[in-house]
Amino acid sequence: MSSLSVYHESSPDLPDKVLSHAEDIAATLAAVGVRFERWQARAPVAAGAGQEEVIAAYRHEIDKLMSERGYVTVDVISLAADHPQKAELRAKFLDEHRHGEDEVRFFVAGRGLFVLHIEDYVYAVLCEKNDLISVPAGTRHWFDMGEQPNFVAIRLFSNPEGWVARFTGDDIASRFPRLED
Known part of the structure; x- marks a missing residue:
């Protein structure tokens, strides 16, 4: 089940609220x-x-989003627990970073934890099958796929080069809960 836990950045052990209804x-x-x-x-x-x-199954929604927001590239990423570089791939996304473009992900299968650091709050969004999240350009965030990753996600980009991160150097991500397998 998708969920959102909202924390004050000074209280990583106690969320201010936890939500589970999509609306x-x-x-x-x-x-x-x-x-x-x-x-x-x-x-x-x-x-x-x-x-x-995968893209054909969601073509209508993808085309609508590409038209609305000017995205120029779409692809699919799939990662399973038996991937030989799963630990390295997980580590790549665990530190707080930003992008010069929106980060758009739609979960076709599996799950992942997007954690957003906005002003004084941290929003931990557990995304599961059928969830779309669009993190605005410049938003500090990190992503955890878990120790045993298992997801398929559609990614949309406005930059044809794809995923380009600027790490903040802040260790905040290490203080908040990770995705439990």
Whole structure:
């Protein structure tokens, strides 16, 4: 189940609120400029489906978002617990960073934890199957796929180079809960 835990940055052990209804999550995140939606495939997506099949199943929603926001590139990332570089890949995203463009992810399967650091608050968003999150450009955040990653996500970019991070050097991510497997 998708969830949102909101913490004051000085209290990583005690969230101020925990939400599990998609409408409440979306409204709370919208108040800080973050888009959160639930999408449904227009065609079934079989386990092990390739990038083209996954994108085709969500083509209508992808095209709408690309048109609205000017994204120019779409791809699919898939990571399973048996990936030989899972620890290195996880570590790459665990430190607080920013991007010069929106970070848009739609979870086709599995789950991941996006943690956003906005002003004095930390928003831990557990995204699961059918969740779309769009983190605005410049927002400090980190992502945890867990020690045993298992997800398929559609990614949209306005930069054809794809994922480009600027790390903040702040160790805040190490003080907050990680994704439990």
